Structure formats: C-alpha cells, structure tokens
C-alpha cells in the first residue's frame with residue numbers, strides 16, 4: 001500500500017468515460033483523485049508519495065489479461081506464478097486470470113484456494129484463477145463449479161481442449177445462467193483437428209503437415225452459442241481465430257445471446273505462412289490462419305463483436321519447442337509484447353482509438369470476470385499502468401521475465417510500450 005502522484009498524463013479511464021490530460025493520485029493504495037488539484041496537492045506533499053512525470057504518456061487503469069497460462073503447479077520448468085506475474089508486470093498488467101490446465105488440474109475448491117495462496121506469497125500481480133469445467137479436463141464429468149465459484153474462481157474453462165460432450169456444456173452453461181459466472185471455451189472439434197499441427201490450407205499442403213480446418217473452430221462456436229441461447233448462460237469464446245467464428249459471435253449477439261469473445265495479437269498479426277519461417281514458435285491452437293481471417297478478427301475488434309484483448313501467454317521450455325513441428329507443444333508467450341503490438345497494429349493505423357483498445361484490456365475484461373478492477377474510480381484499488389505511446393523499441397526476448405522465450409515476435413520493432421506498472425500504488 002503506497003502513495004503515488006502521477007502528473008500531466010493523458011488519463012484514459014474507459015469505465016468512467018475519461019480521456020483528458022491531468023494528474024492522478026493514489027493514497028494508501030487506493031485511487032485518491034483524478035484531476036482534482038486539492039487532493040492531488042495533499043498527496044504530492046505527503047512525504048511517502050512517489051512522483052511520476054507522465055507528460056506525453058498515457059495513464060490507464062492497471063491492465064487485465066484474462067487468458068494466461070502460469071503453469072504452476074506441475075510445469076514449473078516452463079513458468080511459475082512468480083515468473084509469469086513478473087512478466088505480466090513488465091508488460092503493464094496488474095491483474096491476470098490463469099487457466100486450469102496445470103498438473104494437477106485446478107478442478108476443486110481446494111485447488112482454487114491453493115492458487116490464491118501461492119499468489120499471495122509469490123505473485124507480482126493480482127491473480128484470478130479459473131476452475132476447469134470437467135474433472136481433470138477429461139471431458140466426461142462436471143467439476144464442483146458451485147464450490148469453486150464460492151472459493152473464488154472467476155470463471156470456468158477446459159482451455160487447451162474442447163468439451164466435446166454437448167450435454168455437459170449445456171449443464172455447465174445452465175449453472176452459469178444460475179450463478180452468473182462465464183464459461184470460457186476453447187473451440188476446436190477434436191475429430192476435425194486430430195493430428196493437426198497448423199491451419200489447413202495452401203501452406204500445410206506445401207509443407208506436408210496435417211492442418212486443422214476453420215470448420216473445426218466454427219462448428220464448436222456455433223454449437224456453444226446455441227447452448228448459451230438455450231440455457232441463458234454466459235459463453236465466452238477464447239482466442240477467436242476464424243472469420244466464421246467472428247460472424248457467428250456477431251450473429252449471436254444480434255439475437256441477444258449472452259456471448260462474448262476475445263482475440264489474441266498473433267491471430268490478427270500473423271498468417272499460417274509464419275510456420276514456414278518460424279517453425280514451432282508459430283505453432284499454437286487454434287492455429288494462425290489466413291489474411292481473410294485476420295481482416296475479420298480486426299473488423300470484429302472494431303465493431304465490438306470481439307469484446308476483449310488477451311494474450312493466451314503459453315510458455316514452453318526451449319527444449320520442448322525444439323522437438324519439431326509434430327512433437328512441440330502449442331502456444332507462445334505474450335505478456336510483454338501485448339501492449340506494443342496493440343498500439344502498433346491497432347491504435348497507430350486507426351483501427352481502434354487508444355481508449356477503445358484500453359477498454360478491451362481494462363473495463364471490459366473486469367466486467368466479464370466480475371472483478372473489482374479496470375477502473376480509476378475514486379476509492380478503488382490503485383492499480384495503474386503508464387504507457388509511452390511514442391517509444392519505439394525492438395522485442396528482445398532474452399530480456400523477458402518469463403522462464404520461456406517462445407515468441408514469433410522476436411526482433412520486431414514496435415511503437416507504444418508500457419512504462420510504469422503500479423499495483424496498489426507501488427511500482428512492480
């Protein structure tokens with residue numbers, strides 16, 4: 001709990017419709033004032049306040065990444081809660097939600113409590129765990145979602161795999177309708193993507209690799225939207241990668257279905273041709289697709305079909321990624337490159353305003369997860385991120401705080417980087 005005084009920044013707080021230059025103060029770890037000179041001066045004059053000159057910089061609520069794999073417990077050689085949240089802090093995030101596909105799987109109330117316990121001792125940022133939908137991610141029996149929700153789970157997901165049993169998904173969404181939590185779905189029909197290591201298309205045929213068709217994703221998105229419509233539950237589609245999925249979510253919303261969606265930078269920045277250049281550092285599920293899909297994802301971000309921006313930070317050790325296309329695990333790290341990728345590829349070209357982009361990483365994910373974050377309202381937690389929109393830097397993965405270095409963005413020159421991250425007023 002600390003005091004901080006941030007002067008002359010462009011304060012962007014989408015939750016309160018603020019976009020203006022001014023001062024922001026944090027007292028005892030809470031937002032004390034936004035552009036009010038009286039309180040500001042009091043904090044500024046306090047002996048303990050750290051002062052930041054934010055002229056030319058953007059001051060926002062602490063960023064939230066609603067899709068992170070922290071790997072602890074069970075895969076500490078890839079990442080730990082300590083190292084993953086250090087990477088998050090370095091990337092401008094003060095809150096992250098972590099997926100349940102650890103070992104053991106987070107599938108009981110005790111395991112939810114265990115994540116909060118480890119996080120309270122080692123995490124740099126706030127950590128909000130998801131519980132799994134099915135026991136041990138096996139897809140055949142629902143977990144005690146009611147109990148896990150009471151223990152602090154912010155939603156439920158079998159991310160990494162799809163719950164192929166539609167009746168189980170119906171039951172999970174029915175409970176969502178009753179209790180209000182989101183069901184976060186990884187959408188790939190397992191029979192259609194069996195053995196697939198990339199997108200099905202020209203490049204997969206050229207390389208002689210098994211590809212997963214867009215239909216594998218679209219079919220599950222369509223099914224789950226129908227189940228959300230039937231039950232009234234809240235469906236959240238993770239990492240949308242196809243034009244078809246964007247269209248289905250858009251239609252679902254128009255019909256009044258409670259469906260939300262997120263996209264990850266790699267899915268609007270890279271096509272499947274990247275596999276030829278970068279090999280396993282471009283291998284993920286759902287896979288990189290085509291320019292048509294990229295255009296649709298960006299359009300979805302612009303018209304609000306895609307609500308949130310998330311990273312799907314998925315660290316893997318170098319020796320695992322070196323195994324070759326068939327054996328290497330899926331996923332890339334993303335926490336430290338998200339802000340510059342968003343500013344360079346969405347804000348700079350004018351697809352989104354800075355405020356729209358920031359809303360997708362603050363107020364919107366906070367509301368989807370039902371967490372009391374993502375706002376600069378007076379009296380709320382003093383989590384604040386300062387971004388330098390003009391700073392140009394090259395991605396240097398050797399400087400990453402993550403334990404892993406699997407990124408396809410190595411060496412990219414990007415404009416707009418996180419500058420300072422404050423959690424409860426204290427620099428992290």
Ligand SMILES: [Zn+2]
Nearest residue numbers: 159160186238
């Ligand atoms: Zn996933």
